[in-house]
Structure formats: structure tokens, C-alpha cells
Amino acid sequence: MTALLEVEDLRVAYGKIEAVKGISFKVDAGEVVTLIGTNGAGKTTTLRTLSGLLKPVGGQIKFDGKSLKKIPAHQVVSLGLAHSPEGRHIFPRMTIEDNLRLGAFLRSDKQGIEKDIQRAYDLFPILGERRKQAAGTLSGGEQQMLAMGRALMSQPKLLMLDEPSMGLSPIMMQKIMATIAELKSQGTTILLVEQNAQAALSLADHGHVMEVGNIVLSGTGRDLLHDESVRKAYLGED
Ligand code: ATP
Numbered sequence: 001m002t003a004l005l006e007v008e009d010l011r012v013a014y015g016k017i018e019a020v021k022g023i024s025f026k027v028d029a030g031e032v033v034t035l036i037g038t039n040g041a042g043k044t045t046t047l048r049t050l051s052g053l054l055k056p057v058g059g060q061i062k063f064d065g066k067s068l069k070k071i072p073a074h075q076v077v078s079l080g081l082a083h084s085p086e087g088r089h090i091f092p093r094m095t096i097e098d099n100l101r102l103g104a105f106l107r108s109d110k111q112g113i114e115k116d117i118q119r120a121y122d123l124f125p126i127l128g129e130r131r132k133q134a135a136g137t138l139s140g141g142e143q144q145m146l147a148m149g150r151a152l153m154s155q156p157k158l159l160m161l162d163e164p165s166m167g168l169s170p171i172m173m174q175k176i177m178a179t180i181a182e183l184k185s186q187g188t189t190i191l192l193v194e195q196n197a198q199a200a201l202s203l204a205d206h207g208h209v210m211e212v213g214n215i216v217l218s219g220t221g222r223d224l225l226h227d228e229s230v231r232k233a234y235l236g237e238d
Contacts, residue, residue: 010059019045021213034192034200037210043193052076080157088147092136103153120149141172197234201225
């Protein structure tokens with residue numbers, strides 16, 4: 001089986017500072033793959049590069065059999081890659097429903113769009129209850145749900161989530177993680193960036209630990225969860 005996403009020796013720099021120093025990993029269709037690591041490890045930079053927002057200085061990105069190298073950001077979504085960014089970036093003055101519709105801006109199948117809006121409300125009932133309200137009135141966790149719902153509206157082949165648990169209460173975090181597990185059970189392929197290693201590794205098929213621009217350890221979610229160095233560095237154990 002060929003991978004849905006193949007990243008090979010990817011290097012990304014901000015001026016002279018190399019933030020990603022030659023990483024390789026792949027994501028197969030139907031998998032959840034997570035990148036974990038501390039602040040500044042290069043996780044967000046990796047996702048922004050996959051979305052076409054940053055240009056790599058080296059390496060290859062192959063998505064669904066095509067090289068993404070020369071594809072501009074606005075076309076990446078149409079290939080099936082959706083990004084729910086860190087910090088959410090919802091449109092606070094627009095209604096919740098209009099924010100969701102924005103995620104479908106490339107689609108013209110009206111019925112399908114309505115069906116997917118309903119699906120977002122099924123996944124996140126609070127969004128349905130408040131569909132006509134300004135998105136800025138939602139709590140942080142609810143805005144995270146909206147950002148995920150919006151990314152799903154493009155019917156992505158790969159959903160990239162950047163720190164969906166950031167700043168959330170433990171209960172809200174559990175809810176978000178349960179939703180990721182539900183999306184996975186529905187067959188959605190997910191690349192998940194998380195600082196919460198425990199939560200991310202618990203539901204990921206494969207994980208990669210990033211440190212200062214490199215992948216230093218890779219394995220199944222389960223193996224990494226039980227790896228002694230991961231437990232010490234990321235799960236707060238002595
Ligand atoms: P976090 O969880 O804090 O977002 P991260 O693993 O996602 O961490 P990145 O945000 O990708 O890490 O940052 C990787 C490195 O690149 C860091 O050293 C960071 O300071 C640097 N960096 C990020 N954005 C820029 C920028 N716009 N200009 C210069 N350096 C940057």
C-alpha cells in the first residue's frame with residue numbers, strides 16, 4: 001500500500017534558522033499519526049509547510065501520489081488536505097453556521113454540504129444549538145470544535161489538527177480527544193500535533209517525537225506510551 005502522505009527529508013527554515021532539519025514520516029489512509037514534542041520542536045512549522053503556507057528549503061512531500069512542492073496553499077485544500085490551525089482562527093463575528101460553510105467554499109454540491117453541516121452538529125451538538133450565534137461567543141473549547149468542524153467541511157482525505165487540546169479544561173480536552181477517536185472510527189485520516197503526549201499517543205496508530213527540528217523517536221502509539229524516555233520527558237515521570 002502506498003502512503004497517503006509521505007514526507008521525506010523535509011527541511012524548513014525561517015531565514016537562517018532551520019526549524020525543521022530533515023524529517024521523514026508517512027501517514028497511511030485511515031490512520032491517526034501524531035507528532036509530539038515540546039515548544040519550538042518544529043511541529044507547527046511542519047503542518048504549515050504541508051499546507052503550503054511555508055516553502056521547504058529541502059526534501060519531498062508527496063500527498064495522494066502527487067508532489068506538493070509546487071502547489072500553492074490555496075490549491076492544497078482542493079487536493080484533500082485540511083488544516084485546523086493552532087489558535088483556531090475562526091471568524092468571531094460570523095455565525096457558527098457561516099464559519100462551517102466557509103470550510104466548504106470549494107464545494108458546489110449543496111445537498112452534500114447540508115449533510116455535512118448536520119454531521120458537524122451531530123459530532124458537536126453545542127454548535128447546532130448555537131448555529132445562529134456569532135462564533136466569538138463560543139468558549140475556547142467550543143471554538144476548537146468549530147475549527148475542527150470547519151476543516152471537515154472540505155471533506156478532506158487528510159485532516160491536520162494543530163494542538164486541539166491547547167488551553168482546554170480536562171473535560172473539554174477529553175471531549176475533543178473522544179471526537180478525534182470517533183472521526184478515526186469513521187475512517188478519517190488524521191495528522192495530530194499535540195503537546196499532550198498522553199492523550200495523543202493513546203489514540204494514535206503511530207507517533208513521532210520531535211526535538212529541535214528532528215524526529216528523535218518513532219513507534220506505534222502504544223510503544224511510545226510505554227517507552228521509558230518518552231514517559232520521563234513528556235509524561236512527567238521520574
Ligand atoms: P509550539 O508547540 O510552541 O507551537 P512547535 O513544535 O509547533 O512548538 P514551531 O512553532 O514549529 O514549534 O517552531 C519551531 C522553531 O521555529 C522555533 O524555534 C520557533 O521559535 C521558530 N519559529 C517559528 N515561527 C517562526 C517565525 N515566523 N520566524 C522565525 N522563527 C520562527
